[in-house]
Amino acid sequence: MGDSTLLNDDQDPLLGMDGCKENPRPRSITLTSEDNKRNLLAFWIFGLCNNFAYVIMLSAAHDILREERGEQNKTHTVNTTSNSTILVCNRIGTGAILLADILPAFLIKLSAPLYIQRLSYNLKITIIIVTTSISFILVATADTIWLSILGVCYASFSSGFGEVTFLSLTSFFNKNVVSTWSSGTGGAGVFGALSYAGLTQIGITPRNAVLMMLIIPVIFAFSYFILLKKPPVLQSIGATLTQHTQFNSNPPRLILSPKEKLLRIVVSEYYINQALFELLYFNGFWLTPFDQYRWLQVDYQIGVFIARSSVNLYHIKKLWIPAFLQFGVLALLQCQVLYHFLPSFWVVLGIVIFEGLQGGLAYVNTFYRLSSEIASEYLEFSMGVTSVADSSGIVIAGLLSIPAHNKLCDMHIHL
Numbered sequence: 001m002g003d004s005t006l007l008n009d010d011q012d013p014l015l016g017m018d019g020c021k022e023n024p025r026p027r028s029i030t031l032t033s034e035d036n037k038r039n040l041l042a043f044w045i046f047g048l049c050n051n052f053a054y055v056i057m058l059s060a061a062h063d064i065l066r067e068e069r070g071e072q073n074k075t076h077t078v079n080t081t082s083n084s085t086i087l088v089c090n091r092i093g094t095g096a097i098l099l100a101d102i103l104p105a106f107l108i109k110l111s112a113p114l115y116i117q118r119l120s121y122n123l124k125i126t127i128i129i130v131t132t133s134i135s136f137i138l139v140a141t142a143d144t145i146w147l148s149i150l151g152v153c154y155a156s157f158s159s160g161f162g163e164v165t166f167l168s169l170t171s172f173f174n175k176n177v178v179s180t181w182s183s184g185t186g187g188a189g190v191f192g193a194l195s196y197a198g199l200t201q202i203g204i205t206p207r208n209a210v211l212m213m214l215i216i217p218v219i220f221a222f223s224y225f226i227l228l229k230k231p232p233v234l235q236s237i238g239a240t241l242t243q244h245t246q247f248n249s250n251p252p253r254l255i256l257s258p259k260e261k262l263l264r265i266v267v268s269e270y271y272i273n274q275a276l277f278e279l280l281y282f283n284g285f286w287l288t289p290f291d292q293y294r295w296l297q298v299d300y301q302i303g304v305f306i307a308r309s310s311v312n313l314y315h316i317k318k319l320w321i322p323a324f325l326q327f328g329v330l331a332l333l334q335c336q337v338l339y340h341f342l343p344s345f346w347v348v349l350g351i352v353i354f355e356g357l358q359g360g361l362a363y364v365n366t367f368y369r370l371s372s373e374i375a376s377e378y379l380e381f382s383m384g385v386t387s388v389a390d391s392s393g394i395v396i397a398g399l400l401s402i403p404a405h406n407k408l409c410d411m412h413i414h415l
Contacts, residue, residue: 035229036174042228043170043177047184048191049220050128050162053135053155055192055301056213057101099398100152105160106391112164124165125224131158133217140211160391167367167383172231175371178383179311182364186308189301189356197294262319262366262386266393267400268326269359272333273300275401277352279337279408282345292345299349303356308364316365322358329355337408363390 116124131154138151170177199209277296281289316322329351336342370386 038227038229039173039177040180042223043166043173044180044184044187045219045223045227046162046166047181047186048188049132049184049216049223050159050166051185051188052192052213052216053132054101054105054159055189056196056210057135057139057152057155099395099402100149101156102160102391102394102398104153104156105163106388106395108157108160109164109388109391112161116164116168121165121169124161125220128158128162128165129217129220131155131161132220133214136210136213136216140207163387163390167387170371170383175368176312178367178371179309179364182311182360182367183305183309185363186301186305186360190298190305193294193298193301197291197298200294201291262362263389263393263396265319265323265326265359265362266390267397268323268330269355270394270397271401271404272330272352272355273297274398275404275408276333276337278405280333280348282348285345287345296349296352299352300356303353303358304360304363305356307357307360310361311364311368315368316361317369319362319365322362326355326358326362329358338411 119127135151135153135155135158138154139148140151142148142151166181167178170181195213196206196209199212200206204212277300278293280296281292283289285292287295332351333348333355336348342348366386366389367383370383
């Protein structure tokens with residue numbers, strides 16, 4: 001593609017059709033300061049609820065596989081008091097759950113421009129709430145692995161449809177809702193992984209822990225239909241369709257450079273999480289290997305939450321920096337799986353929280369940059385389309401992590 005379609009990291013235009021600055025569409029012009037505060041909170045809750053089911057499914061992936069397949073793991077006996085045993089792992093790695101958790105979202109994001117503009121926001125939010133509820137119920141009541149995976153697919157559909165919907169919705173509000181949305185998605189990681197790990201740690205079964213998460217769709221509905229103060233343009237029947245129809249007939253130039261960097265960092269990030277996390281455990285530690293996997297997920301999500309909440313304090317344009325650092329983390333943890341040279345689980349926790357920080361920085365700064373640089377009349381569409389980069393990276397990581405995980409299992413690595 002020609003250079004005319006790309007922006008350097010240090011450029012800061014408000015892009016129009018011809019690359020020139022245009023006057024932005026006014027945001028929240030009829031809303032009071034109190035209304036804007038409510039909207040900031042509402043978008044934080046949207047981010048939390050939209051990603052909560054997705055995070056729960058990834059946190060529960062190890063348990064879903066272990067419970068449905070019994071203890072028929074690929075290998076070996078675990079000696080929890082010695083470091084001399086062979087690495088134990090599920091033959092179907094958690095990358096399989098990752099693909100079930102992202103492919104529907106990826107397909108939704110790819111196809112959304114064809115139809116999503118024809119749906120009102122009220123209908124879209126209702127679809128998100130219903131599919132989120134179905135996902136929790138299916139996973140909690142499933143008696144086969146395939147029914148569990150179907151529940152995961154519903155969570156993926158809900159998350160992908162929700163991300164396109166809410167990132168597009170931010171274009172009608174103050175741009176700071178992008179930061180609170182991103183912070184909420186990070187909060188979903190922390191509170192989702194922490195709540196699941198905490199509930200299972202105190203003896204609640206994985207199924208019951210997932211079933212308890214049905215409170216999330218209720219909070220979702222309250223936040224959109226009651227808490228959010230909508231500007232008049234959202235009350236206009238067909239407003240979304242009119243804007244998108246104009247947009248699709250004259251698509252804008254998009255910022256490709258941040259999208260490409262987001263994709264690269266997401267590939268490294270999710271390869272680590274799904275190919276390596278399950279294999280990073282330490283025998284002889286006071287947590288079992290299964291518990292260590294859960295708490296690595298919590299630790300990672302804490303890093304994501306901190307980074308995604310930071311953009312109003314500090315934002316970066318050189319997105320190649322977290323991408324480069326994330327690849328370094330991948331190389332380090334790959335070596336740890338192969339050679340087991342790090343001294344303790346606590347060191348791994350420190351590395352994993354750093355991984356979460358890099359992933360969170362890439363996500364929030366990509367969308368914050370779009371909200372600042374794309375002409376407002378094109379922003380609704382652009383925010384939704386750019387989310388495809390995130391899902392594309394996760395799909396690639398899932399496809400890579402399955403054979404990589406199984407190859408590591410076949411190597412009979414000694415701890």
